Amino acid sequence: MEFIDLKAQQKLIRESLNASINKVLDDGRYILGEEVSNLENKLSSFCGAQHSIGCSNGTDALIIALLALGVKPGDGVITVPFTYIATLEAIATIGAIPVLVDVYDSTFNMNPELIDSVIKNSEYNIKAIMPVDLFGLPARYRLIKEISEKHGLKVIGDAAQSFGASKDKLNVGKFSDITTTSFFPAKPLGCYGDGGAIFTDSSEYNKIIRSLAVHGKGTDKYDNIRIGMNSRLDTLQAAILLEKLKIFEKEIELRNKIADLYREKFNNLDVRFQYIPKGYKSVYAQFSIVFDDKVKRDKAQSLLSKNNIPSVIYYSIPGHLQTGYKYLNYKEGDFPVSEKLSNTILSLPMHPYLEEKEIDIIVRTISKNI
Amino acid sequence: MNIPFADIKKQYMSIHDEINNAIQEVLNDTAFIRGKYVERFEKNLSKMYGINHCIGVGNGTDAIYLSLKALNIGPGDEVITVCNSWISTSEVISQTGASVRFVDIEPDNYNIDVNQIESVINKNTKAIIPVHLYGQPVKNMDLLIEIANKHSLFVIEDCAQAIFSEFKNQYVGTFGDIATISFYPGKNLGAFGDAGAVITNDDMLAEKVRMMANHGQKVKHNHKYEGINSRMDGLQGNILNVKLNHILGWTKRRQDISEIYKNYLEDIPNISIPKVDKDSTHVFHLYVILAEKRNELMNFLKESGIGTALHYPNILPMLECYKHLNYSPSDFPNGYSASQKILSLPMFPEIKKEEIQYVCQKIKEFYK
Numbered sequence: 001m002e003f004i005d006l007k008a009q010q011k012l013i014r015e016s017l018n019a020s021i022n023k024v025l026d027d028g029r030y031i032l033g034e035e036v037s038n039l040e041n042k043l044s045s046f047c048g049a050q051h052s053i054g055c056s057n058g059t060d061a062l063i064i065a066l067l068a069l070g071v072k073p074g075d076g077v078i079t080v081p082f083t084y085i086a087t088l089e090a091i092a093t094i095g096a097i098p099v100l101v102d103v104y105d106s107t108f109n110m111n112p113e114l115i116d117s118v119i120k121n122s123e124y125n126i127k128a129i130m131p132v133d134l135f136g137l138p139a140r141y142r143l144i145k146e147i148s149e150k151h152g153l154k155v156i157g158d159a160a161q162s163f164g165a166s167k168d169k170l171n172v173g174k175f176s177d178i179t180t181t182s183f184f185p186a187k188p189l190g191c192y193g194d195g196g197a198i199f200t201d202s203s204e205y206n207k208i209i210r211s212l213a214v215h216g217k218g219t220d221k222y223d224n225i226r227i228g229m230n231s232r233l234d235t236l237q238a239a240i241l242l243e244k245l246k247i248f249e250k251e252i253e254l255r256n257k258i259a260d261l262y263r264e265k266f267n268n269l270d271v272r273f274q275y276i277p278k279g280y281k282s283v284y285a286q287f288s289i290v291f292d293d294k295v296k297r298d299k300a301q302s303l304l305s306k307n308n309i310p311s312v313i314y315y316s317i318p319g320h321l322q323t324g325y326k327y328l329n330y331k332e333g334d335f336p337v338s339e340k341l342s343n344t345i346l347s348l349p350m351h352p353y354l355e356e357k358e359i360d361i362i363v364r365t366i367s368k369n370i
Numbered sequence: 371m372n373i374p375f376a377d378i379k380k381q382y383m384s385i386h387d388e389i390n391n392a393i394q395e396v397l398n399d400t401a402f403i404r405g406k407y408v409e410r411f412e413k414n415l416s417k418m419y420g421i422n423h424c425i426g427v428g429n430g431t432d433a434i435y436l437s438l439k440a441l442n443i444g445p446g447d448e449v450i451t452v453c454n455s456w457i458s459t460s461e462v463i464s465q466t467g468a469s470v471r472f473v474d475i476e477p478d479n480y481n482i483d484v485n486q487i488e489s490v491i492n493k494n495t496k497a498i499i500p501v502h503l504y505g506q507p508v509k510n511m512d513l514l515i516e517i518a519n520k521h522s523l524f525v526i527e528d529c530a531q532a533i534f535s536e537f538k539n540q541y542v543g544t545f546g547d548i549a550t551i552s553f554y555p556g557k558n559l560g561a562f563g564d565a566g567a568v569i570t571n572d573d574m575l576a577e578k579v580r581m582m583a584n585h586g587q588k589v590k591h592n593h594k595y596e597g598i599n600s601r602m603d604g605l606q607g608n609i610l611n612v613k614l615n616h617i618l619g620w621t622k623r624r625q626d627i628s629e630i631y632k633n634y635l636e637d638i639p640n641i642s643i644p645k646v647d648k649d650s651t652h653v654f655h656l657y658v659i660l661a662e663k664r665n666e667l668m669n670f671l672k673e674s675g676i677g678t679a680l681h682y683p684n685i686l687p688m689l690e691c692y693k694h695l696n697y698s699p700s701d702f703p704n705g706y707s708a709s710q711k712i713l714s715l716p717m718f719p720e721i722k723k724e725e726i727q728y729v730c731q732k733i734k735e736f737y738k
Contacts, residue, residue: 006400014397021393028379030555030562056428056564059585059599073445073467085585085593092596095445095467185402192402193563193603194428215431215457216691222683224457225690227464230431234563236605316591324586324593 001349001358003310004186008353009251013243020239033235039242040197046245047163047173049199051206054233055213058160058182061196062090062130064231065156065178068208069128071096076124079158080110081319081330082338083132086182087158088319097124098328100320102335106275108134108288108345111337112143119151128154133162133172135274135314135347136188136255136283141167141175156180161285163189163197164252168279173199178209183233183241188255188283189248191237254352255284261356262287262348265363286314287350289366294343300369301346307365312347373716373725375677376556380720381620385612389562392608401604404584408607412567414614419534421544421569423576426602427583430530430552430566431458434499436600437526437548437568438466440578443496450490450523451499452482453685453705458552459501459528460686468496470695472687474702476509478645480658480712483704484510487517497524502532502542504681505558505624505655509647511537511545518546526550530566531655533559534621538649543569548579553610558624558655559617561606623719624654630723631657631715634730640737656681660711667736668713674732679714 002008010017020035027033036054043052055061071077073095079087081100088098099122101114110131119126129148131139141157148155157176159165165172173179181187183195198209211217216228259282263273271289276282291297297313304311318338320330332339348362382389392407401407404426412424427433443449445467451459453472463470471490476483482500498518500508508514518525525546529535532542533551543549553565568579578595581588586597628644635643640662646652658681661667668678685705687697699706715729 006402010397010400017397018394022390025382025389025393025562026379028377028382030378031564057599063598085587085591086599089585089593089596089598093598185400192397192400193605194403194599194601215461218690222680223690224461227461227691228457229461229465230429230458230564232564234603234606236563237603313591322593324595324597 001309002351003312003349004351005353006185008351013247016243017240020243021236024236024239030235032232035235035238035242036233039238042242042245043197047171047199049173049179050201051199051203053198053206053209053213054238055196055198056231056233057194058180058184058196059086059090060229060231061180061182061198062086062156062158063093064209064212065180065198066090066094066096066128067212068178068205069154069156071127074124076122076126077128077130078115078118078126079130080132080338081335082108082315082341083134083158083319084160084315085319085322086160087130087132088325091130098319099124099126100330100335102337103341105337107137107277108274108341109137109139110144112140112147115144115147126151126153128156130156130158132158133165135288136162136165136285137274137276138162138165138167138172138175138280161187162283164248164283166281174201177202178205183237188252188285189241189244192240193234193237195233195237195241197233251352252283255350256281258350258352258354258359259284259287261359265359269367284350286347288314288345288347290341291344291346296369297344297346300366303365303369304362309362309365310349313345314347316342318342371725371728372675373677373721373729375679375714375716376718377720378555378560380718384720385616388612389609392612393605396604396608403604404601405604407604407611408602411607411611411614414611415567416569418614419541419543419569422571422573423569425568425576425579425583426607427566427568428600428602429564430550430554431462432583432598432600433550433552433566433568434458434526434528435462435465436579436582436598437550438462438468438497439582440548440575441497441524443468446494447496448492448494449497449499450487450495452501453687453702454480454682454708455501455503455528455686456530456682457686457689458530459499471495472697472702475705475708477704477708479506479509479647480504480708481506481508484508484514484517487514491521491523495521495523497526499526499528501528502535504644504658505532505535505653506646507532507535507537507542507650515545531557532653534617535653536651544571547572548575553606558621558653559610559613562609563603563606565602565606565610567602620719621653624717625652627717627721627726628652628654628657630726631730634727635659635733638734638737641733654717656714657717658712658714660708661713662711664711664713667733670736671729671732676729676732677716680712681714683709685709
């Protein structure tokens with residue numbers, strides 16, 4: 001059994017993938033070829049954002065978004081500890097300070113009620129709020145936006161896992177000043193290497209983002225008006241994404257069906273799931289279950305492993321307890337919800353082509369434990 | 371006749387089946403992020419290059435950034451580099467929060483004038499980034515290393531354009547503490563997308579670059595450093611595995627082309643052709659001449675169907691993003707003067723002799 005089965009998907013579209021790859025090879029425009037702008041246009045129509053900009057990966061997307069908003073060294077950016085490290089890392093890379101707030105126990109996403117007091121008590125000049133749409137579920141952007149407006153802050157949505165998700169018919173890409181995503185191969189919409197994208201409705205940000213991603217270029221390549229970086233989506237990867245985008249909506253439905261099956265089959269067992277609030281639609285980048293305690297979780301994982309069923313702990317060490325981030329001076333106990341989740345959560349196999357009988361095996365294996 | 375400045379399609383056609391097989395291998399194994407094909411490439415290149423470590427990364431710019439970070443260079447530090455290079459060399463210095471100090475070029479070889487380096491060294495100086503521009507090693511590379519040692523400075527060699535060129539029978543990239551390579555598609559060894567590498571003989575630096583390039587982690591989810599995300603794609607790694615088998619032949623071909631150019635161009639008084647230093651080999655990523663009435667010549671060649679380019683039209687200190695440093699062209703007389711006269715002629719291994727002849731004939735015609 002595969003945790004994420006890229007081969008099952010590939011089998012379905014291998015022919016068209018190869019045709020697209022060959023076209024790129026024959027065209028010889030390997031950097032910013034026409035497939036990149038085609039994809040950007042398709043992504044914009046898919047999510048409704050005015051502008052979509054391809055880049056090298058989801059981490060760079062966050063860095064570029066922060067730079068585009070004018071976040072400077074020493075500024076504070078509010079985010080959560082229960083996330084992949086890239087979120088904190090992007091803030092730290094530009095010299096800014098990650099200022100953390102805990103997550104909801106129910107949705108695993110940023111708890112907006114905690115933001116006000118963190119802003120009040122922070123020694124840093126807070127410039128932006130960066131919620132994370134964990135496992136594919138959008139954060140509570142309406143509440144976050146209210147707070148950001150009250151304090152004059154910008155919002156960057158870290159949608160690395162949630163491109164394609166929505167709330168009340170509004171898609172990820174429309175909730176924040178700037179939204180970023182990742183096309184890492186294991187993502188719901190993934191390429192065959194590293195890739196990412198940035199979304200915004202602002203033409204001003206669009207201009208700055210495009211310049212930042214290509215060495216701070218001005219009107220031409222050799223006129224550099226700002227300090228930038230090299231962060232481009234390869235033409236080859238754009239061509240692959242164009243093929244995958246064609247089946248993406250169908251795959252989101254399949255993921256949701258599988259999640260429903262999981263929930264149904266786990267129904268009588270003593271585990272809980274990520275709560276999906278009314279009106280929200282997740283893309284289920286991960287399907288995670290939460291146990292009562294660490295002992296039960298660890299036992300379940302070793303049982304699965306003994307039966308050759310892959311499972312992963314996202315995330316075993318919350319950001320504030322990572323070695324590289326000790327300088328932030330957080331300690332154990334500062335974010336009890338995140339810490340508890342790190343000890344009790346387990347992500348199970350999830351991809352559009354997971355079969356019901358596989359889900360049965362997984363549920364049966366875990367049920368022996370609890 | 372239509373002669374492009376560079377033609378990467380021709381090269382692809384010459385190794386079409388090998389490349390396609392390499393791509394299918396990666397697809398079959400879904401080894402997309404680093405993976406065994408990138409590891410194989412790292413080993414292959416290290417072996418060919420005679421260096422202990424090669425780390426595949428996202429691109430040549432990231433390679434320099436990662437090298438600086440691995441050497442702990444940051445705010446308050448100064449890094450010396452050359453005024454004539456692609457923006458990557460200096461922008462990554464600023465990205466780390468350090469300050470860049472530019473040095474003028476040696477007029478004959480377009481690279482950093484090693485004799486001027488000591489004049490900009492101060493107590494904050496931490497490193498020198500020599501750039502082996504156009505494919506030719508820095509003149510007096512051994513003196514540069516001597517100066518670096520004397521002042522305890524790190525040396526990061528920017529080999530983006532110079533892979534497999536030699537100074538005193540030793541490959542560039544093996545003189546300093548660490549070196550960087552770009553596999554941008556147009557490079558002598560080019561991928562089919564963005565890719566780069568860091569090479570070094572230092573175990574500790576190699577390990578740190580490896581971790582920094584993968585979110586500061588060695589074991590998954592255990593982040594020792596604040597890193598970045600900069601990994602070579604599996605697809606690019608295996609494409610490069612194929613190309614590595616051909617690189618020495620292609621390099622030789624570039625050198626042969628330079629000889630053909632030389633034969634036709636050396637007697638034209640209005641231009642000056644590249645000089646290869648006695649201590650060096652030149653891998654001719656670019657064939658750059660100095661030309662009188664450069665812009666007019668460029669236009670004339672364009673009208674004759676010949677692609678040319680400028681590397682680079684502006685020296686770095688004169689770019690808008692360095693305005694705050696308040697430099698003037700007179701601070702870099704050699705670099706500035708060269709930037710007004712340089713012209714890069716068509717150069718790629720597949721260019722035919724008749725095509726080179728045509729280019730040279732048109733240049734002669736222009737100055738008649």
